[in-house]
Amino acid sequence: MIKIEKNDQFKGSELQRIIDHHFLSLSQIAERLHTTRKEVKRLVNENKLVPSISKPDALLFRLKDINHLQPEYTSKANRIWSDQTGTTHKSLKFFSEHKEYLDQIKSIYVYFNHMDAILDGYYEIPSMMNGERFQYLDSPLMIIRDIKEQEVWLGGCNCGYGGTGPHGSMDLLTDLGLDNEMVQLIPNHHVVKYLRDPQDASWEAICHKGTGGGVYLHQNQFTLLNSSPDSEALEFVQRYQQFIPDPISLTIFENNEEITENDYYCEKENEFYNTVIQDRSGRKICLNPMIYNQPLNQQDHWIGILNTFGFSMPENESFFDKIKRAFSD
Numbered sequence: 001m002i003k004i005e006k007n008d009q010f011k012g013s014e015l016q017r018i019i020d021h022h023f024l025s026l027s028q029i030a031e032r033l034h035t036t037r038k039e040v041k042r043l044v045n046e047n048k049l050v051p052s053i054s055k056p057d058a059l060l061f062r063l064k065d066i067n068h069l070q071p072e073y074t075s076k077a078n079r080i081w082s083d084q085t086g087t088t089h090k091s092l093k094f095f096s097e098h099k100e101y102l103d104q105i106k107s108i109y110v111y112f113n114h115m116d117a118i119l120d121g122y123y124e125i126p127s128m129m130n131g132e133r134f135q136y137l138d139s140p141l142m143i144i145r146d147i148k149e150q151e152v153w154l155g156g157c158n159c160g161y162g163g164t165g166p167h168g169s170m171d172l173l174t175d176l177g178l179d180n181e182m183v184q185l186i187p188n189h190h191v192v193k194y195l196r197d198p199q200d201a202s203w204e205a206i207c208h209k210g211t212g213g214g215v216y217l218h219q220n221q222f223t224l225l226n227s228s229p230d231s232e233a234l235e236f237v238q239r240y241q242q243f244i245p246d247p248i249s250l251t252i253f254e255n256n257e258e259i260t261e262n263d264y265y266c267e268k269e270n271e272f273y274n275t276v277i278q279d280r281s282g283r284k285i286c287l288n289p290m291i292y293n294q295p296l297n298q299q300d301h302w303i304g305i306l307n308t309f310g311f312s313m314p315e316n317e318s319f320f321d322k323i324k325r326a327f328s329d
Helices: 012-022 026-033 037-045 088-101 114-119 164-175 230-239 256-261 300-308 317-327
Strands: 002-005 023-025 053-055 058-062 079-083 105-111 142-146 150-154 191-196 203-208 215-218 221-225 247-252 275-279 284-287
Touching: 023 026, 026 037, 026 058, 026 191, 026 203, 037 203, 079 088, 088 150, 088 164, 105 114, 114 215, 230 284, 230 300
Parallel strands: 079 150, 221 284
Antiparallel strands: 002 247, 023 058, 053 058, 105 142, 105 191, 142 150, 191 203, 215 221, 247 275, 275 284
């Protein structure tokens, strides 16, 4: 096994990556608290929330800055009603049958990609996946939450295009009293989060680009899998680079036995993953790119993979010799 770790000395781009990972914007605070940006600004003005970095055009907060507020504004859902059929008609019917159990709605999160919902904490492990090394996750595409922290999960209402699922979302939002300007955000964005102000009950929306991709749970950490070789592996990590914003190590396993010993063989895909890139948070991207019988610094896809995550190309020739011995059979 060969492991490349980040040097403590980092470039400006690495510093920006760390800031992005460890600090939260005002909008990100609002999303975490399931409240509006207007309410977050009130908390700042009342000195109930103090930013770590304050500039005229931006406020940045550390996660610990909001820990004392989370019990008041949000907590783990105490009850979930879930429809994971993935059919729009059934999801709308399910919500119609359960909305009477909800109190005043405080937030509605809508997604195009399951991965974005999973990364926000909305997922379940199917019972049939228990015991698997790589556990597939079920997730909703719309989450409706009330002020009592009760949630309805819907698999058939989503956003980001003009099809049946987004139209179902638009009908549901209209039924809940959101105005047309808010509703029309649905077909144009891959993540739409509606937040209701606790003071005046007005609605506010935060929109994002989607992440996409399929994510598993492996060793209790979110993990992306890709088995495409060479240039496709490079394209994959470039596309999903934001999945691990603070990478700390890249590990290359020397043979299938070592891969199996370290639990990176996926029975479902029948794939041995020889490369693991890990984030400081524990998230991982698993790859299976080819390693040819030549130094890595002569292999374009490997140069690209290392550069994407800010790893230095090893200069020790014995490293290349070890790689060549391991993969030349």
